Amino acid sequence: xxxxxxxxxxxxxxxxxxxxxxxxxxxxxxxxxxxxxxxxxxxxxxxxxxxxxxxxxxxxxxxxxxxxxxxxxxxxxxxxxxxxxxxxxxxxxxxxxxxxxxxxxxxxxxxxxxxxxxxxxxxxxxxxxxxxxxxxxxxxxxxxxxxxxxxxxxxxxxxxxxxxxxxxxxxxxxxxxxxxxxxxxxxxxxxxxxxxxxxxxxxxxxxxxxxxxxxxxxxxxxxxxxxxxxxxxxxxxxxxxxxxxxxxxxxxxxxxxxxxxxxxxxxxxxxxxxxx
Amino acid sequence: xxxxxxxxxxxxxxxxxxxxxxxxxxxxxxxxxxxxxxxxxxxxxxxxxxxxxxxxxxxxxxxxxxxxxxxxxxxxxxxxxxxxxxxxxxxxxxxxxxxxxxxxxxxxxxxxxxxxxxxxxxxxxxxxxxxxxxxxxxxxxxxxxxxxxxxxxxxxxxxxxxxxxxxxxxxxxxxxxxxxxxxxxxxxxxxxxxxxxxxxxxxxxxxxxxxxxxxxxxxxxxxxxxxxxxxxxxxxxxxxxxxxxxxxxxxxxxxxxxxxxxxxxxxxxxxxxxxxxxxxxxxxxxxxxxxxxxxxxxxxxxxxxxxxxxxxxxxxxxxxxxxxxxxxxxxxxxxxxxxxxxxxxxxxxxxxxxxxxxxxxxxxxxxxxxxxxxxxxxxxxxxxxxxxxxxxxxxxxxxxxxxxxxxxxxxxxxxxxxxxxxxxxxxxxxxxxxxxxxxxxxxxxxxxxxxxxxxxxxxxxxxxxxxxxxxxxxxxxxxxxxxxxxxxxxxxxxxxxxxxxxxxxxxxxxxxxxxxxxxxxxxxxxxxxxxxxxxxxxxxxxxxxxxxxxxxxxxxxxxxxxxxxxxxxxxxxxxxxxxxxxxxxxxxxxxxxxxxxxxxxxxxxxxxxxxxxxxxxxxxxxxxxxxxxxxxxxxxxxxxxxxxxxxxxxxxxxxxxxxxxxxxxxxxxxxxx
Numbered sequence: 001x002x003x004x005x006x007x008x009x010x011x012x013x014x015x016x017x018x019x020x021x022x023x024x025x026x027x028x029x030x031x032x033x034x035x036x037x038x039x040x041x042x043x044x045x046x047x048x049x050x051x052x053x054x055x056x057x058x059x060x061x062x063x064x065x066x067x068x069x070x071x072x073x074x075x076x077x078x079x080x081x082x083x084x085x086x087x088x089x090x091x092x093x094x095x096x097x098x099x100x101x102x103x104x105x106x107x108x109x110x111x112x113x114x115x116x117x118x119x120x121x122x123x124x125x126x127x128x129x130x131x132x133x134x135x136x137x138x139x140x141x142x143x144x145x146x147x148x149x150x151x152x153x154x155x156x157x158x159x160x161x162x163x164x165x166x167x168x169x170x171x172x173x174x175x176x177x178x179x180x181x182x183x184x185x186x187x188x189x190x191x192x193x194x195x196x197x198x199x200x201x202x203x204x205x206x207x208x209x210x211x212x213x214x215x216x217x218x219x220x221x222x223x224x225x226x227x228x229x230x231x232x233x234x235x236x237x238x239x240x241x242x243x244x245x246x247x248x249x250x251x252x253x254x255x256x257x258x259x260x261x262x263x264x265x266x267x268x269x270x271x272x273x274x275x276x
Numbered sequence: 277x278x279x280x281x282x283x284x285x286x287x288x289x290x291x292x293x294x295x296x297x298x299x300x301x302x303x304x305x306x307x308x309x310x311x312x313x314x315x316x317x318x319x320x321x322x323x324x325x326x327x328x329x330x331x332x333x334x335x336x337x338x339x340x341x342x343x344x345x346x347x348x349x350x351x352x353x354x355x356x357x358x359x360x361x362x363x364x365x366x367x368x369x370x371x372x373x374x375x376x377x378x379x380x381x382x383x384x385x386x387x388x389x390x391x392x393x394x395x396x397x398x399x400x401x402x403x404x405x406x407x408x409x410x411x412x413x414x415x416x417x418x419x420x421x422x423x424x425x426x427x428x429x430x431x432x433x434x435x436x437x438x439x440x441x442x443x444x445x446x447x448x449x450x451x452x453x454x455x456x457x458x459x460x461x462x463x464x465x466x467x468x469x470x471x472x473x474x475x476x477x478x479x480x481x482x483x484x485x486x487x488x489x490x491x492x493x494x495x496x497x498x499x500x501x502x503x504x505x506x507x508x509x510x511x512x513x514x515x516x517x518x519x520x521x522x523x524x525x526x527x528x529x530x531x532x533x534x535x536x537x538x539x540x541x542x543x544x545x546x547x548x549x550x551x552x553x554x555x556x557x558x559x560x561x562x563x564x565x566x567x568x569x570x571x572x573x574x575x576x577x578x579x580x581x582x583x584x585x586x587x588x589x590x591x592x593x594x595x596x597x598x599x600x601x602x603x604x605x606x607x608x609x610x611x612x613x614x615x616x617x618x619x620x621x622x623x624x625x626x627x628x629x630x631x632x633x634x635x636x637x638x639x640x641x642x643x644x645x646x647x648x649x650x651x652x653x654x655x656x657x658x659x660x661x662x663x664x665x666x667x668x669x670x671x672x673x674x675x676x677x678x679x680x681x682x683x684x685x686x687x688x689x690x691x692x693x694x695x696x697x698x699x700x701x702x703x704x705x706x707x708x709x710x711x712x713x714x715x716x717x718x719x720x721x722x723x724x725x726x727x728x729x730x731x732x733x734x735x736x737x738x739x740x741x742x743x744x745x746x747x748x749x750x751x752x753x754x755x756x757x758x759x760x761x762x763x764x765x766x767x768x769x770x771x772x773x774x775x776x777x778x779x780x781x782x783x784x785x786x787x788x789x790x791x792x793x794x795x796x797x798x799x800x801x802x803x804x805x806x807x808x809x810x811x812x813x814x815x816x817x818x819x820x821x822x823x824x825x826x827x828x829x830x831x832x833x834x835x836x837x838x839x840x841x842x843x844x845x846x847x848x849x850x851x852x853x854x855x856x857x858x859x860x861x862x863x864x865x866x867x868x869x870x871x872x873x874x875x876x877x878x879x880x881x882x883x884x885x886x887x888x889x890x891x892x893x894x895x896x897x898x899x900x901x902x903x904x905x906x907x908x909x910x911x912x913x914x915x916x917x918x919x920x921x922x923x924x925x926x927x928x929x930x931x932x933x934x935x936x937x938x939x940x941x942x943x944x945x946x947x948x949x
Contacts, residue, residue: 011841012884014877020884022843060752079752081759081820081836101767102843105887107880276873 004123005087006095007040007115011102015276017138017159017198019108022099026124027087029116030144032177033165034252035204035234039242040086041115047086048075049244054082086245092126100134109136111161118145118153128156140200142176143183143190150186151193160197161230162190165208167216175207175252184220191224199226203233203259203275207252214262218269228272233259277548278490281497284332285549288501293330293340294508301326303347313680313697315349316362316461317402320683321409323347323460329417336428336495337449337502338417339456345509346460362462362679363698365519365611365627367469368687369620373454374447374474377440381686382407388692396695399682403692406683410457411438417453443485444492447478448499454687455503461683464510465519465612468554469619472524472539479538489541496545503553517928518553519612525568526559526588529603533563540571543583547575552920552928555581557610560889561588569882576881577872579900581922584614584862585885590894591616594858598787598798600705614802614860614895618705621689623698624795626709626859629669630806631782631799633718634817634827636661641725641744641818645737651730655722655774659781666710666785670797673708706795709859710786712779713803713810714827716764716834719775720819724761726770728754740818747816747823759820765833767844769851776852783857801831801854801894802861808936826940829923832864835943842867846888854894862895863888864922869902897922899941906930906942 005027010016013023028044029036036042040049048070056079061070064077075083090098099110110131117124117139128137138159143150154160164187165180166172172180190197201217203209221229236256239249266273277285287293303322307315323346330340351357373381385407389400418433429449435441436450451468458466482492503520510518524542525535546556558572572583588606595605595616604618611617615626640657648654678699685691691702728735735754743751762768764775783799790796803810807827815823821836828834831849839845842865849863871877888896899922909916909930919930921941930938 009840011843012871012880014871014880015873020843020880022841076753076756078756079748081756102847105843105846105884107883274874 002123002126003089003091004095004120005044005046006090007038007087009098013111016111016113016140017108017136017161019136020106021108021111021138022102022106023111023113023140024095024099024117024127026112026114026117026120028119029114029142030119030178031116031142033202034175034207035202037235037239037241038115039245039247039249044119046089047245048083049086050246051080051082051084052243054080056080056082092123092130096127096130099131103135106135109138109158111138111140113140113161116142116144118143118149121145121149121153124153125156128153132156143186144178145182145186147182147186147189150189154190154193154195157195160190160195162187162197162199164199164201164217164220166213167220168213171207171213175204187220188224191226198228198230200230200232203231203261205234205253205255205257205259209259209262211262211265214265218265218271221271222269227270228274229266231261231273231275233261233275277497278494280334281494281501281549284498284501285551287332288504288551291508293332293505296330296342297344298342300343300345301347302350304350307349308351311398313398313402313682314405316680317405317409317682319347319349320406320457320461324409324413324457327413327460328420329456331421331424331426331429334428335421335424335426336432336445337452337498338421338426338429338433339452339502341456341506341509346462361464363623363681363684364464364466365615366617366622366624366688367467367609367611367619368454368458368684369689370451370454370469370687371474372620372689373437373687374450374478375440378407378411378437379439382411385686385692388695392695399695399697402680402682402697403686406461407686410453410683413457414438414453441478442481444475444478444482444487445495447475448495451475452499452502458684458687459510461681462679463681463684466684467519467609467611468522469609470524470526470607471522471554472536472542473528473534476536476538479541483537493541493545496541497549500545500549500551500554504551507553517612517923520553520555521557521610521612522554523557523559523586523609524583525564526586526608527561527592527606529606531606535564535568543571543575546580547578550578550580552580556583558583558585559588559608560585562890564886564889566879566882566886569886570879572885573872573878573882576867576898576900577869577878579869580920581897581899584610584895584897584922585889586610586614586616586895587889587893589889590855590892591858594855594894597855598707598858599796604705610860613804614862614897615709615800616858616860620687621704622706623688623701623703624705624707624709626707626798626800627711627802627804628673628708629710630803630810631662631665631669631710631712632714632806632810632814633662633712633778633782634714634721634821635810635814636665636778637718637721638744638815638817641721642741645725645729645741651722651726654725655777658718658722658778662778662781663785666782669710670786670789670791673710673791673797701794706793707798708791708793708795709798709800710782711800711803711806711859711861712782713806713830714834715775715778715801715831716837717811717817717819717821717827718778719764719771720761720834720837721817721821722774722778723763723768723771724758724818724820726774727761728757744816744818748820755820758818759836761819763819763834763837763839765837765839765845765848767840767847772848772851775848779852779857787856798859799857800859800861801857802859803827803830805937806830808940826936826943829864829940830861835940842884843887846884846891846893850888850891850893854892858894860895862897863893864897864899866899866901869900869905872900901941903942906938910938910942 696702
């Protein structure tokens with residue numbers, strides 16, 4: 001049976017689409033953005049997270065593990081309850097029934113995010129089909145997926161939150177690890193699909209908030225008749241979760257600089273820019 | 277905000293009125309040989325005679341203390357006797373005072389005295405001494421106001437409190453005088469009640485007279501500011517816990533919607549001032565428009581920890597079932613924190629003792645777990661322990677000695693009529709409330725035992741008992757297993773139904789049982805500071821909580837529970853018919869401040885509150901919190917002097933809280949939405 005790893009179901013997410021929504025975070029992402037604030041969503045395998053505030057450094061987890069690595073036994077052995085698996089495995093049926101428990105309260109619906117939801121196409125489509133007629137369905141995607149997959153998912157989706165990060169391909173490769181060619185191709189498909197969507201751009205100081213990049217995004221939107229964008233300023237707390245995975249957050253940009261939304265660039269092109 | 281208010285706000289925040297305070301007076305020589313009734317009235321007289329209230333520049337409200345505390349009385353050994361507090365935690369009948377004026381009331385009392393029984397005479401004498409003292413004090417303040425050039429205040433005091441006020445300003449001055457003198461009478465935690473109802477005729481008078489709304493707003497703000505003065509001299513459990521709560525909206529005695537222009541003005545004033553007093557309570561019901569929830573959410577966004585919402589559709593039938601007259605139930609207000617009381621009619625003691633649910637679970641588990649072959653047997657044993665504990669609490673709840681309060685009893689219906697002081701049973705309603713603490717810890721504990729012992733069976737009973745006795749030292753895997761069991765707050769019937777059964781047992785055993793003072797007991801969901809006092813000495817519990825760790829605040833998820841989010845939480849805590857357990861006690865939700873970044877977030881938050889109400893939630897308090905800010909405030913208190921948090925039914929400045937309560941709030945935010 002198809003399953004996927006879910007690393008969070010955020011109830012009452014207020015910024016992931018219309019109305020009150022639950023956002024499902026699927027584990028695993030083809031990009032490796034330098035600013036990623038959900039590092040537990042990057043790897044496709046499950047990982048053990050450590051609550052670094054709770055950990056007393058007693059070593060019980062290492063003794064219970066194997067060859068110095070943490071295992072299921074380590075999680076059970078921690079006297080501070082500071083270890084947990086980053087994600088839980090769900091079948092589409094289990095996930096949908098869990099989401100429907102809040103059906104009466106979800107004035108909006110459900111948003112699938114990640115990680116990258118399009119990296120779990122079968123699972124995602126199964127969930128979207130099961131939710132059809134029950135809840136409004138949105139996906140939040142970086143757009144990096146096979147175009148046939150994207151088209152297929154779109155046919156079961158009511159709303160898309162589409163990320164445009166960097167329009168220059170070299171910069172995109174440098175900061176996210178992949179080319180943006182397929183992302184731009186899928187963006188054109190989205191614009192022609194008739195599915196309602198919103199474009200979102202993370203404002204990363206000195207990376208995505210440059211005049212060149214935001215002007216290019218504004219031009220692309222105008223060209224495609226898109227009149228609205230949501231800008232998500234980088235927050236310095238983003239690196240907080242890396243330590244819990246035993247990783248070090250090393251952003252390739254200066255975190256201390258406040259991002260610049262350059263709202264005039266959008267205004268000039270007749271695009272309503274909302275800073276979240 | 278006008279310049280006048282800005283200026284006054286700065287003075288209040290700087291405490292630029294405390295310099296003139298002198299020491300309290302010792303009135304022992306005047307009162308020591310008097311009966312308790314007369315002693316109380318004479319103490320009030322001595323307190324007021326010693327007071328020359330401070331006036332701010334252009335003060336229109338007045339009545340800032342000139343003494344650190346009010347008069348005291350000592351016994352032969354030099355100890356203070358009954359001078360810190362007296363009857364309280366109820367709402368006086370301000371409407372009666374405002375609609376009659378004190379002269380009229382005094383005449384009525386004098387007439388009563390002329391035709392009273394001999395045993396009532398002393399009571400009426402004491403009331404008259406108190407009223408004389410208050411009127412003499414008001415006259416002196418009037419003259420002082422004239423001397424100081426506070427002309428508006430002078431003119432108001434030419435009418436009030438002798439006669440009933442006509443204008444909004446006169447009514448505000450009279451309110452402040454009543455609040456001041458009742459405090460001088462040591463009546464703690466007297467709340468302001470349904471201010472938008474009893475003040476509305478005076479507000480209407482001014483509106484009809486063509487007085488601009490901004491002028492009325494400025495007056496109201498000046499009045500609100502005056503409630504933030506002298507709070508440091510207040511005898512609350514902690515600073516901020518001073519009972520100055522105000523109820524807005526809801527339905528009137530006949531069930532009609534009562535939210536009016538003045539209610540709205542009060543919310544505007546509170547939002548402009550951003551101060552902790554008065555604490556706003558909103559009464560809502562199934563007909564409340566979305567717009568009001570959004571206004572309330574705008575207020576929540578400011579991080580003041582209020583409004584607190586109360587649901588008419590649940591509270592009113594609940595109170596009627598406890599024996600309150602339907603019209604009185606419809607007129608309910610909220611006492612100092614969240615206790616439902618009837619303004620001007622009660623001498624209720626809504627928080628007398630605390631039911632410790634986890635203690636009942638631990639007792640049953642320790643004594644009976646080995647003998648219980650099924651979970652149902654264990655559950656029955658726990659219910660038995662709840663009943664035994666309820667009986668014990670009710671037996672302990674003998675009427676505590678409360679000093680007489682003839683002045684307060686003027687404003688409590690029934691006292692003047694019966695010639696009986698409020699402390700002696702003069703009031704209409706005299707019910708006792710039992711609080712409860714740790715419902716989620718108790719239900720989680722039972723759900724964990726059910727899962728681990730009875731359903732899965734991966735641990736045996738003796739191992740669990742040993743682990744509890746050892747406070748889980750050496751039992752990490754078992755504790756982790758227990759911590760991962762279903763927890764209340766996640767909309768999981770496996771635990772929520774258990775919580776419902778425990779509450780049902782408690783409430784049906786307690787509600788309506790008579791007590792010797794002439795009222796009945798009523799069970800509630802609130803804990804006040806009981807979430808701390810009942811948990812510090814309690815051993816480890818089967819939900820994985822360690823010995824001494826605090827419970828969640830009142831009616832809330834436990835601190836060791838990882839909660840999915842507010843949608844699940846609301847559903848968990850509204851499954852039980854809460855009208856059956858209506859002494860009061862809100863669900864507390866901590867909301868991360870990023871939810872309020874824009875109008876969209878506010879509208880969604882307002883919907884969430886509405887869901888809670890429509891699903892039959894009885895009461896809700898919301899804390900707007902940023903955990904990083906709290907942690908920083910702990911490390912650098914000097915940078916966060918105005919950080920306000922909701923504690924257990926009241927808002928306080930984070931820096932002024934006792935350390936365990938600071939820690940509790942930080943712990944609460946670990947899984948903030």
